[in-house]
Amino acid sequence: MTTPTVVGIDLGTTNSLAAFVLNGVPEVVRDASGNALVPSCLSFHPDGTVLVGRAARERALADPTHTIFSVKRLMGRTLADLQPDLPHIPHQLVERDAEAGRKVLRVTIDGREFTPEELSAMILKEVRKRAGNPTKAVITVPAYFDDAQRQATRDAGRIAGLDVLRIINEPTAAALAYGLHTKGTGVVAVYDLGGGTFDCSILQLTDSVFKVLSTNGDTHLGGDDFDRAIMSMAAKEMGIDLTTTKDAWLLQHLRDAAEKTKIALSSSETAEFAIPDFRRTFTRAELDSLLAPFIDRSLEKCRKALRDAELTPADVNEVVLVGGSTRIPFVRRRVAEFFGRTPHTDLNPDEVVALGAAVQADILSSGRRDRLLLDVIPLSLGVETLGGAMDRIIERNTTVPCTGTTRYSTHKDNQTAILVNIYQGEREVVAANKLLGQFKLSGIPPMPAGFPVVLITFRVDANGMLRVSAKEERSGVEAAVEVKAAHGLSQSEVERLVLESVEHAHEDFAARRVIEFRRKGESALDHMTKALAAHGDKLTHEQRSAIDVASAELRVAMSAGDLPTLEQANAAFEKVILPLAELQMNVVTSALLRGKTEGEVLADGV
Amino acid sequence: MIDCFERLGLPRRFSLDLTALETAFLDRSRAVHPDFHHSGSQGEQAAAEALTAAVNEAYTTLKDPFRRAEHLLTLLGGPSAAEVKEIPPAFLMEMMDLREEIERADAAGKLKYEKAARQRLDVLFNGLVPLFDRGDLIGIRKELNAAKYLRGILRDLRDA
Structure with missing residues (x-):
């Protein structure tokens, strides 16, 4: 069987599976006996071994207390969200406090605690292994998943050692698969x-x-x-x-x-x-x-x-x-x-989502443009205003990516910081919606109450996931706002789990990454040469020499093939190339605004 | 402020060819959508996301006749809803009667009123065409105030 480097994965409540595109046709990954579905089931043994999939499922009757089903129902949820489900969950759920009031849900199995992200990652790893250990994936989620649930799914993918290219909605993936026929x-x-x-x-x-x-x-x-x-x-x-x-x-x-x-x-x-x-x-x-x-x-x-x-x-x-x-x-x-x-x-209802995810993975990795997918955000996003009301900044069913802004101010004289709570949901009262997190904008110069104008900008990316920035307009203070998630894993926790997972992986992860970085580097250098020829003259002297230095270092790192050095050289190169990339995109856009088609723009040698 | 017409390369007018809008939107989406710049540099990806968000906003604004009219009125330097609060008096009477009738209606009746309110809104938007042609900015604002009122009724009907 051909081993795909990019797959689409349907991480389901009951079953999970992968698919990939071969010669333009999506196919599901099957085992030797022709089974595509991996039951989303885990079985833990006292000796530390973990069974995943069919083997775990078969142990469920004999060993119910060490077997776990339906992890997806726990993803991105709080203990309070799960109250109605608790009678049906045979395992103990606990909520642990992390820094800054963040809470992390954990499942207790035989005295050990696991986050839903880690449990889902175990399922993803099994699916990944079956597909020949690809490094990149598009993972599907229910369209109605909120920001926290999407984030948890992406973290699970990362912990499983996957570069998650995109989170896409299951019904949309299904339509994509059907659209082929x-x-x-x-x-x-x-x-x-x-x-x-x-x-x-x-x-x-x-x-x-x-x-x-x-x-x-x-x-x-x-x-x-x-x-x-x-x-x-x-x-x-x-x-x-x-x-x-x-x-x-x-x-x-x-x-x-x-x-x-x-x-x-x-x-x-x-x-x-x-x-x-x-x-x-x-x-x-x-x-x-x-x-x-x-x-x-x-x-x-x-x-x-x-x-x-x-x-x-x-x-x-x-x-x-x-x-x-x-x-x-x-x-x-x-x-x-x-x-x-x-x-x-006509398509197998268990397989159609993975097939569609594979199609999307192919679009993202191959650069083909014969299909365009325009998805929406399922639930409105907003901030809490005085009195606990929801100020909606982005309405549900808005096509993503999208942005929205709102104005905020201070309540007290000489207030130098504001704390803003971010919610997702359709109710007018924030308490009935889901708290996604909060951020603090500090460094506002002392002014009378209500005088500062804080502009809050929400950006939703193509994954349906939110980023927030804020700026005080009168003083121009653009304090860095870091949104603290109310729930789930922090970035550093995910990174730690990724590292652990890599250490334990019995595969040559580093070699694979080196190959990828080389491929990526070659195409980046190629792009750069073309872009420099077209727009190099518009760069400042500093920008130009920074690019020259970083690209030379990248070339050296690519031939040496040491992963940490390559990673570093690549990151440095990405940074200095930014002004050139923006210049290039701006030319494309302004040409578009003059009413040219993309083909004409490219023909002009952008 | 951004000009949504310019962004999509469309003539700046209220009567919009919806097919042209759709074509303009899709052409631009195909050029700048993040899906097609996924393997590009970070700068390219960020630019693709920002430009697509702007294209989406322009499309959403122009597609909805109410938002299109609001946007065009602002571009033309017309009065805001805070500056001219008036609603044509005959329209207000008509709406008060409509509200009363809706309150008395059952579910099937409400559905009928929803349809009627939609049609009424269409009539109102058609009436904006000559106002824009004449450049009667205050007249447009009054009609938009009325449209906003009617949209409120429609939203209540839908959420009920």
């Missing part, structure tokens, strides 16, 4: 019901442009909930209260039987629910009535997504089903009724 233009609705999350995205397709109009969802709705509904019904009949029982063995057997029953009912009218001391027959009609409230909830989200896109179900030309839970006949029927058309099911 269906040509033309129109409105596409993606109904993505996975193991733990639900998304509905509405896209407009116009000759190879995939424009997301709106998205809505629930990061706590999926196949896991169906299993629990079946479990609860059976437990009730057995006279067991699921909210109080601590019997891990029983819970695991109930869960396992519930999942099997659910899957069996997709292909037959009745199914046997059986655990060692209990047995009963479930009919498809019974399952349908258990599922109805969940499906109603998902369709309500579809209605909201359509509203935000200012469309009705009748405007939708194609419906795409994604996620293992859309195999359930009742789900298919209800979705078909809602949109008034038969959904597409």
Whole structure:
């Protein structure tokens, strides 16, 4: 098998998998027996070994207390967020305090503590290993994931030793995969019901442009909930209260039987629910009535997504089903009724997201421009104003990347610093939204209350992730604002985990990185030569000589092949080349503003 | 302030060819989108992100007739909503009646009113064309004040 260097990874609640593009065609990575799916399951042994995937899943019944499922549900969440779930999680969750009030969620397994990021990284490593240890990946997340959940996913990728090229939304990835097969233009609705999350995205397709109009969802709705509904019904009949029982063995057997029953009912009218001391027959009609409230909830989200896109179900030309839970006949029927058309099911709903991620990874790494993906931010971003109200700076469903600004001031005379809380969500009161973090702008010169004008700028990148800057306009104080995340790992913690992971990796990580840096260096030097020929005369003497020095050092480092030196030389080169790159982009833009096409601009020798 | 028309290379006028807007937006996105500058230098990536954000903002502003009119009025040096607060009196009467009717309506009725309010908004925007042609900046501001009011009603209907 060819070993890809860049992959798309679907990090799912129940299963994870990778795909890559070979000769322009996306393919999923399969093991020797043809399995693509790696169960997102971990099993910890007292001797320190960790089983991942199918092997872990097989141990679940025998060793439930050391086996962990559905880590994705914990990603980027606080203990408070998870309160409703706690009865279903067989492991103890603790929240540890870090510096500056930041909190870190940890799962306790056999006396050891792991962050959800580390646990997800173990799954990612297994997926990565199967794909032949690529170093770069696009990782998918539910479209409705907030900033903290995206950040946690990216950190998990980094800990797994991956350069995360992009975080992309699962329904968008699915549309991208489908777009390869269906040509033309129109409105596409993606109904993505996975193991733990639900998304509905509405896209407009116009000759190879995939424009997301709106998205809505629930990061706590999926196949896991169906299993629990079946479990609860059976437990009730057995006279067991699921909210109080601590019997891990029983819970695991109930869960396992519930999942099997659910899957069996997709292909037959009745199914046997059986655990060692209990047995009963479930009919498809019974399952349908258990599922109805969940499906109603998902369709309500579809209605909201359509509203935000200012469309009705009748405007939708194609419906795409994604996620293992859309195999359930009742789900298919209800979705078909809602949109008034038969959904597409030609691609495997478990594989379509990874295939789309592979396509996006190929676009990012190959520089091909035949497909353009325009995605949106799922939830509004804003800051807290006086009285706890939410001042929205960026509205939900804004195309990313985007920027937004707001003005802030002081409340007291001679106040020299302000503290700003950043929130994400749709409610008018910040307390009901998610606190992402806070920042402090200090160094404001003493002035009467309300006199300083603090301009806060939000920047959302193509990953749907936020960066914040602030500036006091009257004095021009642009104090560096570092946003302190309210939750999750800090940058240095991630770096430490990355290092640990590299030390333990039984592979020649350094050699691979050297090859990459050489390749990157060659293309950077090549770019530089061309750019210098076109715009070198516009640089100052200092800028020009800095480039000459750094490029010479880079060449030396490339031929020597020592990783730390290469890394350093590369970083130094990136820094001095900045003015030249900006000059070049400005020429492209101003040419564009004069109404030229990109082809004409390039023909002009930019 | 930035000129969204100039940014997308479109003529500075209220009546906009929506197909031309879409084409201009996609052409520029294809040139500057970060996806296509991912393997570029840091400077190039930063420039791609900033330029794409600006293109997105220009597109969003021009696509929505209300925001397009607001933007054009500002570019033309017209009065802000704080300077001219008036709403045409006949329109205000019409809206008060509409609010009352909506309050009495059931879910199906609300849907009907939502549709009607949308159509009314379209009529209002069509009415801006001759005002822009004549350069009646105060007249435009009054109509935009009315449009803002109607949009508020629509938002309430949608969130209900």
